[in-house]
Amino acid sequence: MKNELKKINENFENQIESVTELIQFDKQIMDFCLHHLKSLNDKLKDGAPKINNPYYLADNAIMALEGIDKNKSFTKHYSIIYNQCLVLLVSHFTLTIEKIFSTVLKFQYSNDKLPKSAKNQIQLTLDEIDEVNQNPNLLKKLLVAKKKLTFQNIGNVIKSFENYLGIKIDKDQKLDDIKFAFECRHLIVHSVSKADEKFIKNCNSIKNRSIKKALYLDEEVRFTKSELEFVKFSMLLFMQELTEKLNG
Numbered sequence: 001m002k003n004e005l006k007k008i009n010e011n012f013e014n015q016i017e018s019v020t021e022l023i024q025f026d027k028q029i030m031d032f033c034l035h036h037l038k039s040l041n042d043k044l045k046d047g048a049p050k051i052n053n054p055y056y057l058a059d060n061a062i063m064a065l066e067g068i069d070k071n072k073s074f075t076k077h078y079s080i081i082y083n084q085c086l087v088l089l090v091s092h093f094t095l096t097i098e099k100i101f102s103t104v105l106k107f108q109y110s111n112d113k114l115p116k117s118a119k120n121q122i123q124l125t126l127d128e129i130d131e132v133n134q135n136p137n138l139l140k141k142l143l144v145a146k147k148k149l150t151f152q153n154i155g156n157v158i159k160s161f162e163n164y165l166g167i168k169i170d171k172d173q174k175l176d177d178i179k180f181a182f183e184c185r186h187l188i189v190h191s192v193s194k195a196d197e198k199f200i201k202n203c204n205s206i207k208n209r210s211i212k213k214a215l216y217l218d219e220e221v222r223f224t225k226s227e228l229e230f231v232k233f234s235m236l237l238f239m240q241e242l243t244e245k246l247n248g
Helices: 002-023 025-046 059-071 075-110 116-122 126-134 138-147 154-165 173-190 197-204 225-247
Strands: none
Touching: 002 025, 002 075, 002 225, 025 059, 025 075, 075 138, 075 154, 075 173, 075 225, 116 138, 116 154, 126 138, 154 173, 173 197, 173 225
C-alpha cells in the first residue's frame, strides 16, 4: 500500500505543478517578450546601425510592457484564468483523495483490517461479499451506490475516512482553506463567481481560513496568485500528512 500511496502522492504533486505553470504562464510570456525586445534594442543602439531615434527603437514598447506588469493592468482578465486554476486544483484534489480512499479501503478489506464500525456500516449481501472477495476494487463502487458516497465536498470526505477507514482527519487551518476552495469552486462553476447568500452562509462557518475573510453579497470572487499559493500549500500539506498517517 505504501508504494501505491507514494505514486498517488507523486502524481498529485505533478498535477499541482502543472497548475502552477498555468498560473505563471503570463509572466513567462512577459519575460520572453521583454528579453527579446531589450536584446533587439541593444543591438540597434550599440550595433552597427547606431540608431538613436526613438521612433525606430523599442523603448516605448518595453516601457508599455513593464507598465502592464508593474501596474497590474490586466488583473481583471487574469482573474478569470486564476479562478479556473482554482477549479483545476480542487478537481485534482478530489480525484486524488478518492484514489487514496479506494487504495486504503481495498488494502484494509483484503487484509481483514477494516474497523468494526466500518464493517457494521457497509452491510453487504452474501452475493456482494462474494463479488468483492473476487475483486476488492468493487467495494468502493458498492459504497458509492449503496451509501451515496461522494468526494465533492470536504464534509463527506471527512465522514468517509472516519466511518469506513477509521481515519480521523484533523480540523485545522489547512482543512479550512481546502473547504473554502471547494465552496469557491462550486461558486465559480455554477454561479459565475458571484457570491450568493448560500455561499456566504457556508463560508461564514469556515472561520480559520487564511484567505478572503471578508465576503460580500453579489461581489465577484476573484482569486490572485498569492491566494492560489495558499490553497496549493494547504492541499499539498494535507496530502502529505494524510499519507504519513495512513502509512503509520
